[in-house]
Amino acid sequence: KQEVTQIPAALSVPEGENLVLNCSFTDSAIYNLQWFRQDPGKGLTSLLLIQSSQREQTSGRLNASLDKSSGRSTLYIAASQPGDSATYLCAVRYGGGYNKLIFGAGTRLAVHP
Amino acid sequence: DAGVIQSPRHEVTEMGQEVTLRCKPISGHDYLFWYRQTMMRGLELLIYFNNNVPIDDSGMPEDRFSAKMPNASFSTLKIQPSEPRDSAVYFCASSFGLSSYEQYFGPGTRLTVT
Numbered sequence: 001k002q003e004v005t006q007i008p009a010a011l012s013v014p015e016g017e018n019l020v021l022n023c024s025f026t027d028s029a030i031y032n033l034q035w036f037r038q039d040p041g042k043g044l045t046s047l048l049l050i051q052s053s054q055r056e057q058t059s060g061r062l063n064a065s066l067d068k069s070s071g072r073s074t075l076y077i078a079a080s081q082p083g084d085s086a087t088y089l090c091a092v093r094y095g096g097g098y099n100k101l102i103f104g105a106g107t108r109l110a111v112h113p
Numbered sequence: 114d115a116g117v118i119q120s121p122r123h124e125v126t127e128m129g130q131e132v133t134l135r136c137k138p139i140s141g142h143d144y145l146f147w148y149r150q151t152m153m154r155g156l157e158l159l160i161y162f163n164n165n166v167p168i169d170d171s172g173m174p175e176d177r178f179s180a181k182m183p184n185a186s187f188s189t190l191k192i193q194p195s196e197p198r199d200s201a202v203y204f205c206a207s208s209f210g211l212s213s214y215e216q217y218f219g220p221g222t223r224l225t226v227t
Contacts, residue, residue, distance in 0.1 A: 034215065034216070041223075043218040046215050049215050100169060101216065103157075
């Protein structure tokens with residue numbers, strides 16, 4: 001069964017810290033992996049998309065890495081800010097041309113001043 | 114573009130009533146997805162369409178759920194009859210083509226069935 005696991009489930013850090021969110025997947029034959037942010041009561045915002053042939057993607061203070069062989073991805077957030085507080089979801093897509101995303105349960109991040 | 118539009122944003126209904134959720138995808142996108150999010154099960158794909166044709170409906174929980182996409186700019190998800198366990202947030206998402214698989218989500222419809 002294809003499953004996606006995110007650790008930790010929740011994280012609370014002081015402002016300014018660098019932090020890492022983890023995502024693991026059971027089937028390494030992925031097509032790509034996408035990180036989303038979800039604010040309370042809102043929809044999902046795509047942060048980064050990593051193709052299976054890539055090792056990492058960067059956008060501003062965010063860096064996502066992918067290690068297919070070990071079935072892992074990490075989302076690195078540099079110099080965290082209170083505005084980064086949200087739930088971060090990892091989603092994996094299997095099979096070229098097949099557009100189904102399998103989501104992890106998310107990591108709920110709180111950055112306090 | 115306004116992004117993916119969903120209506121209503123909130124729906125409260127009584128058990129047994131029919132519920133219809135609506136979605137307008139981003140113009141030009143050829144894939145449309147319906148998801149359900151609950152605390153217990155997280156985000157689950159219910160069904161998705163490509164060029165208005167249902168491709169995979171294996172996530173639809175039971176026959177009470179049905180989805181249609183009569184044209185490229187509109188889709189509905191219907192629950193008839195509704196039950197309290199259908200209470201969840203329902204998201205619609207869209208994406209464009211095979212060259213870019215990034216999915217764009219709407220704000221969701223929070224459904225409460227009493």
